[in-house]
Structure formats: C-alpha cells, structure tokens
Amino acid sequence: MSFKGNLDEIVALNESGLLGAHTSWARVKLRSVVEIVNGFPFESRYFSAEKGVPLLRIRDVLRGGTETLYSGPIPDGFWVRPGELVVGMDGDFNCARWRGVPALLNQRVCKLVVDDEFVDPRYLHYVLGGYLRAINAHTSSVTVKHLSSRTIGDIPLPLAPLAEQKRIADKLEVLLARVDVCRERLDRVPLILKRFRQSVLAAATSGKLTREWREARGRKGGPEAWTACTLAELCVPSRVITYGVIKLGNDTPNGVPCLRTSNVRWLRIDIDGVKRIAPVLSAEFGRTVLQGGEVLVNVRGTLGGVAVVESTMRGWNVSREVAVVPIDASQVNAHFLAFWIGSDASQQRLAKLEKGVAYTGINIEDLRMLPVSLPPLDEQIELVRRVQELFKLADELEVRRETAASAVGSMVTKILAKAFRGELVPQNSNDGAASELLARVLNKCSAAATDRRKVPNAIRSKPTMSIGIDKDTIRAAISKLEVDSFSFDELWAVVSGDYDSVKDILFELLQEPNPVVCQAFDNSVRAMKLRRVQS
Incomplete structure (x- = not known):
C-alpha cells in the first residue's frame, strides 16, 4: 500500500519530535531542492554474482554494499556514486548515504541529487530519516508498504540558512560519532558476557572453581580424582536417554505442552510459543513424559540447547528433536550435569559427532x-552454587547494558530533535534570513519549470492533454503517439501533469502482467527507450 495521509498534519503532530523547525526557518517541498531519480527496472536475467557491474538493490541501502552484478544494457543516468543519498521505496523506507562502490540504481530505490546551493547534503541526510519513518508509520501495512517519489518530493523540508545547516551537520557529525563509539562498545558486551559464562563453566568443569573449597576440607587431587563415567551411566535404571514425539500434529487447545528445540535454549527453557499436543499422542510416547529434574539436550536442528526441567513442567513432553536425560539424583546434580553438557568442551565434542548436511x-x-x-x-552442589552466583552477576550486567543501550538510542533522537528545533547550534545574524534562501529556491524552480516545458513538438499527435493524470491517461497518450519508440521526456511532453507523477505511473505500467509499454535498448542512440507494445 502507498501513503495516503496528509504530510502537513503529520508534521504538525510531530509524534517523534524529529519533524520540528525553528521559528525563523522556512519550509520547502523537498522536490524544490533535490532531483529525485527513480531506479531503473533492470532485467533480472542479467543478474549475476560473478560478472558485470555492481547493482544497488533495495536490500543494499543500509548494508552499504552489494553482491549483485549486472551484465545487460546500461541506460544513462542511473549510476549511484559513493556519498549520494539513496532511499528504499518498499518496506521500511530506509535512507542512507551510499557507502559502496559506484553502482547502478535498481527499481524501488531512488537517489536524491541535492542542490547544494540551497541544502547541505549532510543536513538533508540527518533530517530525512525522521520524515520517512513518520510516513512509514502512517502507511497501511495490509500488503507491502510502498513509497512513491511523489511523496518524497512532498516532504516539507525545514530550510535553515545554508551556513546554519553546515554548522548543524558539523555538530551532529561530532556528537553522533561519539554516540556510535558508545553503541559499538555496548554491542560488544553480549559477546564478552558469553565468553565470561563459558569461562566460568570451564573453571567449574576443570575443578579450578572449587580448588580452595577442596583444600579447606583436606581433599587431595582434583578432576583426576573425580569419577569417570558416561552420560548413560548417570540415568535412573528404569529410564534411558531417548528422544520424544515424532510427529506433533496440529496444535491442540488445552493439550499437553510439548517442548521443541526453539524452547530448549542454552541453560534455560523458554516457554513462549510452546506447542500443545493431543493427550493421546503424548501417552504414546510415555518414555519422554517429563517428571521434573531431567536434563534436556537438543539433538536435531538447532543444536546447543541444554537445560534442566523444572518441577512445574511435570507431565509435559518433548519433540523428537530433543533428548531427555533422566538423571539419577543420588549420583548427579541436574544443574551440574547441564553445566557439563553446556560447556565448550562438551559442545565441541558433540559437534564433531553431528551427522547430516x-x-x-x-x-x-x-x-x-x-x-x-x-x-x-x-562438590557438585558447591560448583552449582558458585556458577549460579557468577551467572547472576553476568545477568545483572546484561540488564545494565540493555538499559544503557536504550538510553543511547533515545539520546540520538534527543540530539536530532534539538538540532531540528534550531537549538543545537546558535543562530548567527550573518547567515542571512531563511526567507531569503526560500525566495531564491522558488525563483530557480520557476525558471526551471519554464525551461523544462520547452520541448520539441515533432512527435505530438495533438495538443497537450489537460485531463486528470492516471494510468488510463498515460495509456491513451501512448496509443496516440505517432511513433512506436520514444523517450520519457517525449511522452511527458504530451501529458499535462506533474513530472514525478507521470514517472511513477509509467513505472507501474511497466510492471503490469500485460503492459502497453516496455523498455528496450536503442542501439542507434546507445540508450534505453520506451516501446509501445502491439496488442
């Protein structure tokens, strides 16, 4: 679905705080200060990962690089250079300054060619994100969200004096660079904590964690004095290690909860999304009906999950991807055994035994x-106590990291909102008034509009039409042209309407199952042209 809202109303609401503007600034339609270049519908049969030139697709906007190469005909005017602003026109409406190598601009992505006489490109990049997110939030999501260049062109850009725009951009670059450093450090914390937890388990399973505890009790030796056994030898005699229900069937309301690999995580069980199966089916696999205190191990699909069954899960079952280890509590502590299986050493040993592709x-x-x-x-009990104590510290650090990460995210919004309210850098009377800059913008737009209408009349079959612009209008114009092959400007010359609107409708016509027009490479002029499809 495309955006059908009212931009002025959205800006007035300013729900995010990012759509504000200082009272001394003007507002101008974005199309007045940028050229919006829609991507070209390059034919997928020329796509490759091995030969051709880079092709910027919508999925590459935020990635800043592309793995797709294109080896077909190349029309003029669809190259994106590093640093140019590109916008994804489906899905989340992301925008970014292109960080990759020069690439062709594919359909559903547009680039903004900024008129730096009026707008600092960096300033525009910082401003634009808030408006695109607001448009996205007010676009229906019944189907895939679509953004038109017409909507982009309608964005009411807050126009500060050019010198002030540059100061704002300079200040934002410094502040946001510091925020990025902070975010990068916080992003490293989860991996550090993961390594910390594994180090704790390594110390526990090697006996280092309880060395002083043993010495205080006069016990000699360490792991070399521990009992060597297999996992099977630690089970109750009446039960064996085995997997659960083979085919779960449909979800059964009020049925028996059945744990799958998605529920069995590393040293914890996540009960979100637990599937319920028919009681009769669960009874057929009575060998894996849980009693509480067993250790679960993922043995198929998503491996690495291992956790202890809580007493509240008594009567539940597991799927065939999960093995139940029914421990003998007189020999082994369930949590110690889960720590042993979850340690790097055991996980690496199990990984070597994996089968299948x-x-x-x-x-x-x-x-x-x-x-x-x-x-x-x-000693097992003491090891479990110490591991859990250290894990609790790690958990607390993780909560603090999440709080800090949230604060950093809100800090970016606050900085940008302050910038767009005109409060981040001081105003300077030597900058000139924003109204003067607006007047220059409007004068240039007026002159450009006059020049753009000066097109040859050679292919006009009748005077310019003045009816409403829609698909039928464009189809009619195409059918009445005196030539089968023509350029977009030649088509636009016989249609009275907004340039971007005509272009958007034409791209929609090109993607129809039975189009009235197609694109073809014209060798005589070495460029792509439109061609009328004969019915």
Whole structure:
C-alpha cells in the first residue's frame, strides 16, 4: 500500500519530535531542492554474482554494499556514486548515504541529487530519516508498504540558512560519532558476557572453581580424582536417554505442552510459543513424559540447547528433536550435569559427532556415550552454587547494558530533535534570513519549470492533454503517439501533469502482467527507450 495521509498534519503532530523547525526557518517541498531519480527496472536475467557491474538493490541501502552484478544494457543516468543519498521505496523506507562502490540504481530505490546551493547534503541526510519513518508509520501495512517519489518530493523540508545547516551537520557529525563509539562498545558486551559464562563453566568443569573449597576440607587431587563415567551411566535404571514425539500434529487447545528445540535454549527453557499436543499422542510416547529434574539436550536442528526441567513442567513432553536425560539424583546434580553438557568442551565434542548436511543431528547413542567427570555430590552442589552466583552477576550486567543501550538510542533522537528545533547550534545574524534562501529556491524552480516545458513538438499527435493524470491517461497518450519508440521526456511532453507523477505511473505500467509499454535498448542512440507494445 502507498501513503495516503496528509504530510502537513503529520508534521504538525510531530509524534517523534524529529519533524520540528525553528521559528525563523522556512519550509520547502523537498522536490524544490533535490532531483529525485527513480531506479531503473533492470532485467533480472542479467543478474549475476560473478560478472558485470555492481547493482544497488533495495536490500543494499543500509548494508552499504552489494553482491549483485549486472551484465545487460546500461541506460544513462542511473549510476549511484559513493556519498549520494539513496532511499528504499518498499518496506521500511530506509535512507542512507551510499557507502559502496559506484553502482547502478535498481527499481524501488531512488537517489536524491541535492542542490547544494540551497541544502547541505549532510543536513538533508540527518533530517530525512525522521520524515520517512513518520510516513512509514502512517502507511497501511495490509500488503507491502510502498513509497512513491511523489511523496518524497512532498516532504516539507525545514530550510535553515545554508551556513546554519553546515554548522548543524558539523555538530551532529561530532556528537553522533561519539554516540556510535558508545553503541559499538555496548554491542560488544553480549559477546564478552558469553565468553565470561563459558569461562566460568570451564573453571567449574576443570575443578579450578572449587580448588580452595577442596583444600579447606583436606581433599587431595582434583578432576583426576573425580569419577569417570558416561552420560548413560548417570540415568535412573528404569529410564534411558531417548528422544520424544515424532510427529506433533496440529496444535491442540488445552493439550499437553510439548517442548521443541526453539524452547530448549542454552541453560534455560523458554516457554513462549510452546506447542500443545493431543493427550493421546503424548501417552504414546510415555518414555519422554517429563517428571521434573531431567536434563534436556537438543539433538536435531538447532543444536546447543541444554537445560534442566523444572518441577512445574511435570507431565509435559518433548519433540523428537530433543533428548531427555533422566538423571539419577543420588549420583548427579541436574544443574551440574547441564553445566557439563553446556560447556565448550562438551559442545565441541558433540559437534564433531553431528551427522547430516541439510538437517544436522546427534545420534542418541553418541549422546549416551558422552564422557563425564563426576565430582562428589557435595562438590557438585558447591560448583552449582558458585556458577549460579557468577551467572547472576553476568545477568545483572546484561540488564545494565540493555538499559544503557536504550538510553543511547533515545539520546540520538534527543540530539536530532534539538538540532531540528534550531537549538543545537546558535543562530548567527550573518547567515542571512531563511526567507531569503526560500525566495531564491522558488525563483530557480520557476525558471526551471519554464525551461523544462520547452520541448520539441515533432512527435505530438495533438495538443497537450489537460485531463486528470492516471494510468488510463498515460495509456491513451501512448496509443496516440505517432511513433512506436520514444523517450520519457517525449511522452511527458504530451501529458499535462506533474513530472514525478507521470514517472511513477509509467513505472507501474511497466510492471503490469500485460503492459502497453516496455523498455528496450536503442542501439542507434546507445540508450534505453520506451516501446509501445502491439496488442
């Protein structure tokens, strides 16, 4: 769906705080200070990953690079250079300054060619994001959201004096660079905490974590004195390590909760999205009906998950991708065993046993034979206590990181909002008035409009039409042209209407199942032209 709202009303609401403007500034339609160049519908049969020139597609806007190459005919005017502003016109309406190598501009992406006589390109980049997000928020999402160049051109750009725009952009570059450094450091914290937790488990399973504890009790030796056994030897005699329900069937209201790999995470169970199965089906797999205290291990699909079953999950079941380890509590502490299986050493050992290509898995017999070094039960309990204590510290740090990351995100919004209110840098009387800059913009637009209408009359089959612009209007104009091959400007010359509106409608016609017009490379002029499709 395309945007159908009222931009002036959205700006007046200013829900994000990013659509403001200082009282001394003017506003101008974006199309008055930029040229909006829509991407070209390059034919996908020429796409490749091996040969051709880079092609900027909508998915590349934020990535800043492309893996798609194009080897077909290349029309003029569709190159994007590093630093140019590009906008994705489907989905989230992202905008970015292109960071990749020169590339061709594909359809559903446009670039903004800024008239730097009136607007600093950096200033425009900072301003534009807030308006595009506001448009996106007010665009229906029944189907894929679409952004037209007409809507982009209608954005009421806050026009500060050019010198003030430059000062704002300079200040934002400094402040946001500092914010980026802060964000990058915060982004590294989860990996650091992950490594910390694994280091804790390595210390626990190697006996280092309880060395002083053993010495205080006069116990000699460490892991070398622990009992060597296999996972299977730690199970209750009446149950074996096995996997669960093979085919879960449809979700059954009020049925038996059945844990899948998506529920069994690393040292925790996530009950969001738990599937419920028919009680009769669960009873058929009574061997894996949970009693509480078992250890679960993912053995197919998403591997690495291992967790202890809580007592509140008694009577639940598991899917075939999850193995149940029914431990003998007189020999082993369930949490210690989960820590052992979840440690890097055990995970690497299990990874070497994975089988399959498209759908990897661990053979149940291999899991049963997993080696375990088992300390005395009281030392297991002490190890679990110490690990959980250290993990609690890591959890607290993670919460603090999330709070800090949220604060950094809101800081960016606050900085930008302050900039666009005209409060980030001081006004300077030597900059000149924004109204004077606006007058120059309008004068230049008026002159350009006059020049643009000076087109040859050679291909006109009748005087310029003045009826409303829609698909039928364009179809009629195409059918009445005296030539089969023509340029866009030649078509536009016989249609009375906004340049961008005509272009948007034409691109829609080109994508119809049975188009009345197509594009073809004209060797005589070495350029792409439009060609009327004969019915």
